[in-house]
Amino acid sequence: MRPPCEAVVAVTGMNATDNPAPGVAVCRSLRAVPEFRGQVVGLGYDALDPGFYAQGLLDAGAILPYPKAGRLAMLERLRALRSELGIDVLLPTLDSELRAVAASERELAELGIACFVPRLDALAAAAKARLPELAGRGGFRTPDSEAVGHAEAVRTLVDRLGLPLVVKGVFYGATIVHSEADAVLAFHHFAASWGLPVIVQRYVAGEEYNVAALGDGEGGLVGAVAMRKMALTDKGKGWSGVTVDGPDLLRTTGALVDALGWRGGLEVEFLRERATGELYVLEVNPRFPAWVYLATGAGQNLPWAYVMLACGEPVPELPPYRVGTQFVRISLDQIQDLSTYGALSASGRFGSVGVRRAS
Amino acid sequence: MSSDSSRLRQLAVSESGFVFDPLTGHTFTVNAAGLAVLSGLKAGLDVDAIAASLGASFEVEGGEDLRRDVDDFVLRLREHGLVK
Amino acid sequence: MSPRYERPVIVRHALGGADKFGAANAVRPVRDFEGVSIAELVAAHGSPLFLFSERLLRQRVRELRSQLSRRFDDFVVAWSYKTNYLGAICEVMHQEGSWAEVVSGMELDKALGAGVPGARILFNGPAKSAADLEVAFRTGVHVHLDHLDELELAERVAERLGLRPQVGLRVHIGDLPVQQWDRFGFTLDNGSADQAVRRLLRRGVLELTALHCHIGTFVLDPAAYRHEARALARFGRRLEREHGVRIDSLDLGGGFASHNTLHQQYLPGEELTPSLGQYVEQLADGLDEGLEGAPPPRIVLETGRAMVDDAAILVATVLANKRLADGRRGVVLDAGVNILPTAWWYRHDVLPVEEPRGLAEPTVFFGPLCMNIDVVREALMFAPLEAGERVVIGHVGAYNVTQWMQFITLRPNVVLVSERGEHAVIRRAETVATLLQQEEVPPWLRR
Known part of the structure; x- marks a missing residue:
C-alpha cells in the first residue's frame, strides 16, 4: 500500500452541473494538500460529466456503469480500472453508490483498493425512512415522517400531519406540497424516479x-x-x-x-x-x-x-x-478540443497515472 | 454502391474509434471492423472488396457473412446521414 | 496474429448519456449451471430451458429455518404451492421439512396426492368449494377462512360431517407500509374480524385456533412484518382475554422479496432485497412486542418467492438480430413472455453464456411471439450476439412455471440439476400431441 501522499485516489461524482455531485469539490480538496504527490482519477457516469473537463483537476478519468447495473458490474469495472490505472483509494460521493461500495469493502480490499465507508447497518x-428511529437513539429531534409505499398512504398522512408537507425521494429530491393532490403527484414523481419508498415529512x-x-x-x-x-x-x-x-x-x-x-x-x-x-x-x-x-x-x-x-x-x-x-459557486465554460470526450466515448477512460507529478 | 466517399472523407476519425462529423457536430464510436469498413469506403472500394479485406485483416471463424455485415453497417451510416 | 473478427458497429452518442462504459465488459459470462456446462444441458434438453438448482433450493429453505430457529422454538415453514407446484420442487421442499400451503382444490388434491398428510397442509385462498372443505375437514387440513360466506359454508360442511374442525381466520391489517391487500380476510381495524370471531364462537360449530395474515408480495421493507406480527399477536391475546379462546398458531404469511428487480426499483434487487435474517428479526421483534411476555404460539411462514426465485435460470437461444427504427439493436430469443410472465414485473438479468466481445450497444431482448408486448428485457447494454448464441435469464424460479401459458409456441423442458451434477427433466416439453389430447372436434365437423 502506498502512503497517502503518493496514493492514486479515485473519486466518484464528476457530475458538476447546477445540481452538483461532490466529486469536483473532493478532488480540489486533495489538490489543496501541499504534500500530496499522488494522482487523482475522476469516476463518472457519462462522457460529458463536467468534472472530467475541469482544467488541472484530474490525472485520469473513467466511466462507471450506473449504480442501477448493480454491485457486480461496479466491481468488475473497478477491477479493470485497478489494473489499468493502479487505483489505491476509492472515495464514493453519491448516495446511490454507497451501499454497493459498503457491501464490497472486503472484495475491494482484495483488489488492493482501500475505502473508508460506513458499515451496512x-x-x-x-436512511431517510428510518430517521425517526435514529432520532430516538441519538437523542435529537426530527420532524414526524413516514416512509410510504403507495399513494393511498399519502392521503392518510395528509390528514395526520397536516399541510404543507415535504415529500422526498428515497435517494434524492424533496418538494414542499400544499395540497393533497400535489402530495400524491409528488409521490408518483419520486416513486418513478427513485423507486419506493417515498418519504413524507411534516413541514417545519x-x-x-x-x-x-x-x-x-x-x-x-x-x-x-x-x-x-x-x-x-x-x-x-x-x-x-x-x-x-x-x-x-x-x-x-x-x-x-x-x-x-x-x-x-x-x-x-x-x-x-x-x-x-x-x-x-x-x-x-x-x-x-x-x-x-x-x-x-x-x-x-x-x-x-x-x-x-x-x-x-x-x-x-x-x-x-x-x-x-x-x-x-460560479459557472464557467471550459474550452478544449475533442480529445478527452473522444477518449471517454470510445474507450471509457482518458489520461493515465503513469507519470508522477513533481512535488 | 451508392456511398458518397467525399462525405465520409470529411469525418474526423481517431484510431481509438472516435468519430466526429464536422457537418452536424454528431459524434460516434466505431469498433475495429467498423474502422476498417470506413477506410474502405473512403478509398472508394465496393462492398465485395471491403468484405474481402475484413476477411484478410481479421481472424474469422468461417461462418460469418461478411458481405451482409458490411451492408448492414452501410445501412447504419445511411441512417446517420454519413452516406447517401 | 490478426485480431478476432467482430461485426462492424457504429454507435452514435446520445444527447446526455446512455449507460456506456467504454469497451470494458462489466459482465462475466455464465458458462455453466451447478458445474454442468450450459451447452451440455441444452444439447440434452433443448432450448429454451428452465434449470433449477436443487442445492440452491435446499440452501434457501435451510437458511430460513436456521434464522427462525434462532428466535422461535415452535415454527413451521410451509411451501407455497402456487409459487411453483412442480412435483419435484415440492418434493425437495417437503424433504426439507416444509408443510404444504395450498390455495385451491387443485393444489389441495396435488398435495394430498403427493402423500403430504392433511395435518401438514394449510388451506388458504378466497375460493374454497363445499367439496374442497369436505376433503379438508376429513383429512385434518388446517383451513384458514377468508370471508363470512366461506365461514358459513364451512359451518354447514362441518355440521353435515358431524365434525368440529379447528380453523383459522385470515385477517387484514391496515396502515402498513405496503400496498394494501384488503380484498383478503377480515379487516381488523373496522371491527369485521371481531364480528367474525363472535359469530364463529356463538355458533360453536368450528373451533378457532389460528390467525393468519399475508400483507403483500415482494415486500422490500422488513419493518412491515414487525407491524404485522405485533398487530396479529395483540389481536390473538385480546381474543384470549375477551373470549377465552386459545390461539395456538399465528400464520404470518409470506411476501419476502427475491433478488429480482422490479421495474419501478432504481437499485438492483441484489442490493435492495433484505436478507432472510432481516425479515425474521423484524418479525420476531414485532411478536415480542405484541405478546408482552405471554407464551408464544406456533409461528407459520409460507414465503414462496424468496425460496425458489433465485434457484432457477432460463436458457434461451438467439434467433436473430435486427435494427430497430430508433437505432437500437433488437435481439429475438426463442423464449418470450409466454413462458416468462415475470418479465412484466421485473428487469430480469440477461447474461451471456460466452465471453462477450465487441462494443456494447443498447439492446432490447424480444421473445418469439408475433405480439408487440413480447419484450423480455428493455434497454440493456450488451455486446454483439450471433444467431445461435445462448443467453441466460436469471431469477426465474417463482411463478413462471405455474403462470406460463401455452400460446403460439409450446412450453419447454424444466430440468432439475442436483448437487452432484445429475440432471433430469421434471416437466416434459409439450408437443402438439399434448394439445390435441385435450381437444375434441364435434362429429358434425369431422371429415
Whole structure:
C-alpha cells in the first residue's frame, strides 16, 4: 500500500452541473494538500460529466456503469480500472453508490483498493425512512415522517400531519406540497424516479443549516464544519454559503456519529424552527456534500483526512475551522478540443497515472 | 454502391474509434471492423472488396457473412446521414 | 496474429448519456449451471430451458429455518404451492421439512396426492368449494377462512360431517407500509374480524385456533412484518382475554422479496432485497412486542418467492438480430413472455453464456411471439450476439412455471440439476400431441 501522499485516489461524482455531485469539490480538496504527490482519477457516469473537463483537476478519468447495473458490474469495472490505472483509494460521493461500495469493502480490499465507508447497518440506520428511529437513539429531534409505499398512504398522512408537507425521494429530491393532490403527484414523481419508498415529512418552518463531517468508525468525530446557505438555485441547491459557529449543530452531529459508529464522510441537514428555536435533523446524507471544499477552505480538509484513514494512517487533530468563510459557486465554460470526450466515448477512460507529478 | 466517399472523407476519425462529423457536430464510436469498413469506403472500394479485406485483416471463424455485415453497417451510416 | 473478427458497429452518442462504459465488459459470462456446462444441458434438453438448482433450493429453505430457529422454538415453514407446484420442487421442499400451503382444490388434491398428510397442509385462498372443505375437514387440513360466506359454508360442511374442525381466520391489517391487500380476510381495524370471531364462537360449530395474515408480495421493507406480527399477536391475546379462546398458531404469511428487480426499483434487487435474517428479526421483534411476555404460539411462514426465485435460470437461444427504427439493436430469443410472465414485473438479468466481445450497444431482448408486448428485457447494454448464441435469464424460479401459458409456441423442458451434477427433466416439453389430447372436434365437423 502506498502512503497517502503518493496514493492514486479515485473519486466518484464528476457530475458538476447546477445540481452538483461532490466529486469536483473532493478532488480540489486533495489538490489543496501541499504534500500530496499522488494522482487523482475522476469516476463518472457519462462522457460529458463536467468534472472530467475541469482544467488541472484530474490525472485520469473513467466511466462507471450506473449504480442501477448493480454491485457486480461496479466491481468488475473497478477491477479493470485497478489494473489499468493502479487505483489505491476509492472515495464514493453519491448516495446511490454507497451501499454497493459498503457491501464490497472486503472484495475491494482484495483488489488492493482501500475505502473508508460506513458499515451496512449504519447506512441502513441513517436512511431517510428510518430517521425517526435514529432520532430516538441519538437523542435529537426530527420532524414526524413516514416512509410510504403507495399513494393511498399519502392521503392518510395528509390528514395526520397536516399541510404543507415535504415529500422526498428515497435517494434524492424533496418538494414542499400544499395540497393533497400535489402530495400524491409528488409521490408518483419520486416513486418513478427513485423507486419506493417515498418519504413524507411534516413541514417545519425555519432556517436550514448543514454540517459536513467525517466519522472515525469508532464513534468519534474527526472533523465537522457547519454552514448556512446564502443563495439557492431554483433546485434548492446552495450556490453560496458561509461557515457559522454552531455548537449545538456540532454536538448533535457528534451524537449522531457516535450513535451510528459512523465511518467516513457525511452531511447532516438541520433546521432551526423559527417559532421555537428547536433544532431538527432533516436528513443524514451518507457522503460528503458538494460544498465540502468550503470546509477545506475554512481549515478542515475532510476529504484528505478520509484518504489518510483509508490508508490506515492516523489523522492529526483537525484545527478549528474559520467562522465567516464564504463560498460562492460560479459557472464557467471550459474550452478544449475533442480529445478527452473522444477518449471517454470510445474507450471509457482518458489520461493515465503513469507519470508522477513533481512535488 | 451508392456511398458518397467525399462525405465520409470529411469525418474526423481517431484510431481509438472516435468519430466526429464536422457537418452536424454528431459524434460516434466505431469498433475495429467498423474502422476498417470506413477506410474502405473512403478509398472508394465496393462492398465485395471491403468484405474481402475484413476477411484478410481479421481472424474469422468461417461462418460469418461478411458481405451482409458490411451492408448492414452501410445501412447504419445511411441512417446517420454519413452516406447517401 | 490478426485480431478476432467482430461485426462492424457504429454507435452514435446520445444527447446526455446512455449507460456506456467504454469497451470494458462489466459482465462475466455464465458458462455453466451447478458445474454442468450450459451447452451440455441444452444439447440434452433443448432450448429454451428452465434449470433449477436443487442445492440452491435446499440452501434457501435451510437458511430460513436456521434464522427462525434462532428466535422461535415452535415454527413451521410451509411451501407455497402456487409459487411453483412442480412435483419435484415440492418434493425437495417437503424433504426439507416444509408443510404444504395450498390455495385451491387443485393444489389441495396435488398435495394430498403427493402423500403430504392433511395435518401438514394449510388451506388458504378466497375460493374454497363445499367439496374442497369436505376433503379438508376429513383429512385434518388446517383451513384458514377468508370471508363470512366461506365461514358459513364451512359451518354447514362441518355440521353435515358431524365434525368440529379447528380453523383459522385470515385477517387484514391496515396502515402498513405496503400496498394494501384488503380484498383478503377480515379487516381488523373496522371491527369485521371481531364480528367474525363472535359469530364463529356463538355458533360453536368450528373451533378457532389460528390467525393468519399475508400483507403483500415482494415486500422490500422488513419493518412491515414487525407491524404485522405485533398487530396479529395483540389481536390473538385480546381474543384470549375477551373470549377465552386459545390461539395456538399465528400464520404470518409470506411476501419476502427475491433478488429480482422490479421495474419501478432504481437499485438492483441484489442490493435492495433484505436478507432472510432481516425479515425474521423484524418479525420476531414485532411478536415480542405484541405478546408482552405471554407464551408464544406456533409461528407459520409460507414465503414462496424468496425460496425458489433465485434457484432457477432460463436458457434461451438467439434467433436473430435486427435494427430497430430508433437505432437500437433488437435481439429475438426463442423464449418470450409466454413462458416468462415475470418479465412484466421485473428487469430480469440477461447474461451471456460466452465471453462477450465487441462494443456494447443498447439492446432490447424480444421473445418469439408475433405480439408487440413480447419484450423480455428493455434497454440493456450488451455486446454483439450471433444467431445461435445462448443467453441466460436469471431469477426465474417463482411463478413462471405455474403462470406460463401455452400460446403460439409450446412450453419447454424444466430440468432439475442436483448437487452432484445429475440432471433430469421434471416437466416434459409439450408437443402438439399434448394439445390435441385435450381437444375434441364435434362429429358434425369431422371429415
